[in-house]
């Protein structure tokens with residue numbers, strides 16, 4: 001499973017603190033439903049996942065793949081980051097194993113840039129496409145504006161009835177503007193349970209429908225999440241309590257890093273999950289995602305020698321599928337000839353070990369999360385691992401992990417500037 005290795009942090013925190021009684025209580029209270037505060041419905045997802053849920057999602061995915069060369073997933077924040085993480089993490093290594101061609105998947109509605117929208121429309125070209133509009137509230141400006149654009153394109157290309165059949169919505173099961181529209185128009189739709197907030201909703205149709213369209217085995221994905229819930233949670237608790245212990249030592253910034261570029265979108269999802277769950281009441285660890293070795297050439301100086309108010313969490317992928325080796329080429333004078341024949345992954349692992357040691361020596365506490373491989377199973381396990389550790393960490397710091405009152409401030413200003421009613 002996923003292991004938490006704290007050896008690189010113990011010289012900064014007292015081992016007997018990990019996990020403290022408070023930390024253990026936060027986990028047990030969360031699991032016992034004592035402190036769900038209306039947002040812990042995601043805990044049920046692995047257990048509620050049934051053949052019926054799987055079949056409904058997979059049949060919509062087949063329908064989309066049957067008549068579309070492109071799927072546009074419209075959403076922002078928790079309504080798109082998880083799906084993008086799954087696709088970026090799993091399509092490359094896993095993709096080659098998928099026998100049949102699956103639709104290209106593009107994301108829209110995750111910004112207000114007209115440039116970006118025009119690029120997505122250009123990418124679609126004249127190809128047949130469908131839309132999965134994902135929004136729990138149905139009232140978020142970015143996806144609403146993008147949906148207007150793509151619904152208009154669908155109406156012009158396929159007529160009202162043809163367009164209706166190509167629009168799939170994922171939204172609140174009972175209320176909200178998108179639910180009302182869905183029920184009025186009769187769109188194929190999936191519900192996000194009321195007690196599951198956006199950043200905790202990956203393991204609903206929010207993440208599972210795009211993943212299924214991409215050919216990812218969602219049953220395998222969910223079995224990874226289920227095993228996190230069914231097995232001991234020491235590693236979850238170790239990570240959560242170590243974060244808070246380091247924060248109490250003045251380490252206010254957490255840098256999550258991975259040496260696989262396919263992990264970047266998972267890092268962006270992790271950033272929202274922890275930042276939006278913990279950044280409250282003037283407190284909270286600030287989450288940053290860095291891609292290694294790439295960002296060693298941009299932030300390496302700061303991490304090594306800047307403010308000592310940070311700690312690092314490295315996600316180590318133990319086994320990858322790459323087999324590419326350094327070619328032999330005597331005419332190049334790059335000093336790499338002695339490496340000829342060795343795998344690139346060996347160089348990547350050496351860079352990881354070197355970076356971890358250097359940063360640790362430079363006064364940066366280092367936590368390491370060991371993930372055996374990039375697969376649907378471990379994607380699901382990692383999602384549940386991070387959601388559990390995030391909720392526990394927020395509870396240890398005495399904030400509600402499941403609300404996000406702060407995001408309304410800028411929206412109020414934006415609506416006033418645009419002369420809109422909020």
Ligand SMILES: O=P(O)(O)OC[C@H]1O[C@H](O)[C@H](O)[C@@H](O)[C@@H]1O
Nearest residue numbers: 077078079135136137140198407
């Ligand atoms: O799914 P929606 O209701 O469109 O919300 C999309 C996102 O926007 C909100 O402002 C929150 O910051 C996020 O937690 C949420 O995931």
